[in-house]
Every structure is written in structure tokens, then in C-alpha cells.
Amino acid sequence: MSFLPYAVAAWLFVIGLYGIVTSRNLVHLIVCLSVVQSSTYVLLLAVGYRTNATAPIFADISTSRSVVDPIVATLTLTDVVVEATVVALLLALAVQAHRRFGTLDPNEMGALRG
Amino acid sequence: MSERLRLTVFAAGVVGFGAVLVWGLAGLPSFGDFDGRYGQYLAHAAVPERHATSAVAVTTLDFRGFDTLIEEFILFTAAVGVVVLLRVQRAGEEVPAEPDAVRQPTAHSGSLRSVITALVGPFLLLGLAIVVHGHLTPGGGFQGGVILMAALFLVYLGGTHMRLGPFRPLAATEASEGVGAAGFALIGLGGIVVAGAYLENFLPFGRVSNLVSGGDIPLLNIAVGLEVMGALLVVLGEFLDQRLLMRKGRL
Numbered sequence: 383m384s385f386l387p388y389a390v391a392a393w394l395f396v397i398g399l400y401g402i403v404t405s406r407n408l409v410h411l412i413v414c415l416s417v418v419q420s421s422t423y424v425l426l427l428a429v430g431y432r433t434n435a436t437a438p439i440f441a442d443i444s445t446s447r448s449v450v451d452p453i454v455a456t457l458t459l460t461d462v463v464v465e466a467t468v469v470a471l472l473l474a475l476a477v478q479a480h481r482r483f484g485t486l487d488p489n490e491m492g493a494l495r496g
Numbered sequence: 497m498s499e500r501l502r503l504t505v506f507a508a509g510v511v512g513f514g515a516v517l518v519w520g521l522a523g524l525p526s527f528g529d530f531d532g533r534y535g536q537y538l539a540h541a542a543v544p545e546r547h548a549t550s551a552v553a554v555t556t557l558d559f560r561g562f563d564t565l566i567e568e569f570i571l572f573t574a575a576v577g578v579v580v581l582l583r584v585q586r587a588g589e590e591v592p593a594e595p596d597a598v599r600q601p602t603a604h605s606g607s608l609r610s611v612i613t614a615l616v617g618p619f620l621l622l623g624l625a626i627v628v629h630g631h632l633t634p635g636g637g638f639q640g641g642v643i644l645m646a647a648l649f650l651v652y653l654g655g656t657h658m659r660l661g662p663f664r665p666l667a668a669t670e671a672s673e674g675v676g677a678a679g680f681a682l683i684g685l686g687g688i689v690v691a692g693a694y695l696e697n698f699l700p701f702g703r704v705s706n707l708v709s710g711g712d713i714p715l716l717n718i719a720v721g722l723e724v725m726g727a728l729l730v731v732l733g734e735f736l737d738q739r740l741l742m743r744k745g746r747l
Binding site for chain 1: 499502503506510513514517518521525526527528529530532534535539540542543544549550551552554555556560563564567570571573574575578581632633634705724728734735738
């Protein structure tokens with residue numbers, strides 16, 4: 383099953399997009415966006431995995447042990463931080479949208495605009 | 497756009513996207529067969545070159561240290577963005593950034609409050625341990641900073657208030673955020689002054705797997721931890737203020 387992690391990443395991406403497209407609430411939409419983004423974590427970590435390798439932490443293993451790629455791990459860390467900031471900013475925008483339109487439903491916001 | 501039309505457009509897009517995605521994924525190495533020379537080189541250089549056992553921490557804070565500096569500033573900017581977006585509507589209202597009045601407890605449950613209060617200490621300790629051991633074991637400033645934020649946030653969730661006198665929590669969190677962001681940049685500048693290049697290590701390495709080892713990496717972890725804790729607390733504080741405004745019927 384060597385393709386399974388990639389399939390999970392693709393599935394997360396698509397199901398998150400589906401949630402965004404059909405969303406009736408901005409907060410739900412933002413959570414769906416974070417699901418889309420979480421597919422990139424799975425993809426990054428899956429790319430860096432090596433069979434029979436362990437985590438690149440040499441606290442209790444020999445430095446000659448085969449380890450998984452540390453670069454994708456740091457990229458994932460960056461990814462998580464960026465996601466947290468994006469979600470925070472979008473939630474702040476959702477608060478402002480609710481204040482202006484009195485609703486969190488994206489469809490009704492369009493209706494109000496005429 | 498009607499719901500049906502929207503789904504049709506989405507389905508067409510997903511089919512196209514799926515085809516390109518499968519094509520792209522097919523070109524990737526099979527799961528487990530990845531042979532990234534660069535990553536392997538960095539992983540095995542971490543202990544001999546930096547005397548730090550967490551290759552991820554070394555990659556984040558040394559080999560990719562400059563990227564992490566920018567990443568910290570992204571977090572800083574986003575926190576400022578949230579403050580700007582949410583604080584503007586408080587302008588002209590009599591609700592201050594920090595209410596002077598004693599906050600009413602959110603729950604009148606003594607046991608809930610004692611459990612939450614009892615958890616604050618262990619959470620703080622765990623967060624600190626994760627931050628200062630970042631160069632040895634999995635963890636570091638980003639992860640530990642989130643736990644530290646949770647520890648301080650528990651105080652709020654407990655619904656109890658503390659007489660802090662002249663100490664203002666909001667100012668303290670903003671200061672923590674600023675000190676963390678500036679600390680990282682200043683440690684980098686120290687590298688220019690002492691060692692000749694930005695973020696170049698200028699501290700003694702110490703013995704491998706000691707708590708004080710790895711040169712400037714533990715200091716960078718602490719700076720990141722302060723920044724993450726401060727930024728998240730500022731963001732959470734702003735969102736909680738919104739709730740306060742809503743309760744007052746102003747939203």
C-alpha cells in the first residue's frame with residue numbers, strides 16, 4: 383500500500399474543498415480550509431518517509447541510524463504556524479463580516495449586496 | 497449561483513484537479529523510498545556540527561534559521577493584523593482593552609475552578625520543559641509556546657481573577673510577543689557581530705545531550721516560545737474581548 387498516504391492527502395484536500403464550496407457558515411468554511419491545509423502536512427511527511435527509518439532525534443539512537451527526512455518536518459512546522467495565523471486572521475474577518483451583515487452565511491451576504 | 501450549479505462546477509473542477517494530482521503524485525518516489533541526500537546530510541550533521549540531538553530543531557533554527565525568523569515575523573504580523581481588525585471597533589466605545597471591573601466567573605462550579613487552577617502549574621512546567629529541551633528531544637519553541645499559552649489561558653477559563661496590581665496581562669502578552677520576535681533577530685545579529693554571519697552560532701557548544709548544549713539553539717527556542725505564547729495570547733484576548741462586547745449587546 384505504498385500510495386495510501388498520498389491518497390489520504392488527496393482525499394483530505396478534496397473533502398475540505400467540498401466543505402468550502404457547500405459551506406453555509408463562515409466559521410465552518412474556515413475549519414474546512416484548515417482541513418485542506420492539513421492535507422499538505424500528510425503529503426509533506428509522506429514524501430520524507432523512508433522505510434525502516436526512525437525520527438531524526440539522536441538523543442537515544444546511534445548517529446548512523448537511518449532517519450526520515452528532517453527538512454519536510456521543519457517545512458510542516460512552518461506550515462502549521464502559517465495555518466494558525468491564517469485561521470486567526472480569517473476568524474477576525476468573520477467577526478467583522480458578522481458585524482456588517484448580521485449573518486455568517488456566505489450566500490446571504492451575497493443577497494444583501496444585491 | 498444556485499447550489500446545484502455550484503456543485504456541478506465544483507465536480508468538474510475536482511475531476512480536472514484530480515487528474516493533475518494523480519499525474520503529479522505518480523511522479524513522486526514510492527512511499528518509504530525517498531532518498532533525499534540533502535535531508536540525510538543535514539540529519540547526520542546535526543550532532544557533530546551543532547552538538548544538538550534533535551535534527552529537526554537544528555534544521556529549523558540553524559540550517560533554515562533565516563526562514564524561521566521570517567516565519568516568526570509572519571506570526572507577529574498576523575497577531576498585529578487580528579488586533580487591528582478587531583480593536584478598531586472598540587474605538588469610541590467605553591469598553592476598555594482591559595475591563596477595570598472584576599470579571600464575573602464564567603462558571604459557578606467550585607470543583608471545576610479548582611481542577612483548572614490545579615492544572616495551571618503542571619501545564620506551565622510542561623511548556624517550559626518542552627521549550628528548553630527543544631534541542632534534545634522533539635519539541636521546541638513553537639510547540640512549547642502553544643502549551644505555555646494554554647497554561648496562562650487556563651487562568652482565564654477558570655473564571656477566577658487575580659489582583660495583579662500594576663501588572664497588566666494584556667501589556668505583558670504584547671511585551672512577550674515583541675521580546676520573542678526581537679530576541680530571535682538580536683541573537684541573529686549577535687552572530688554577525690561575534691562570528692561574522694547572521695545567525696551564525698557564537699556560543700560554546702557544550703557537551704552533546706546536556707541541557708546546556710547546541711550553542712545558541714536553546715536561546716532561539718526560548719525566543720520563539722515567548723513569541724508564540726505572546727502572539728497566541730494576544731489573538732485569544734482579542735477574540736474574548738469580542739465576546740465581552742457581544743454580551744454587552746454592542747454587536
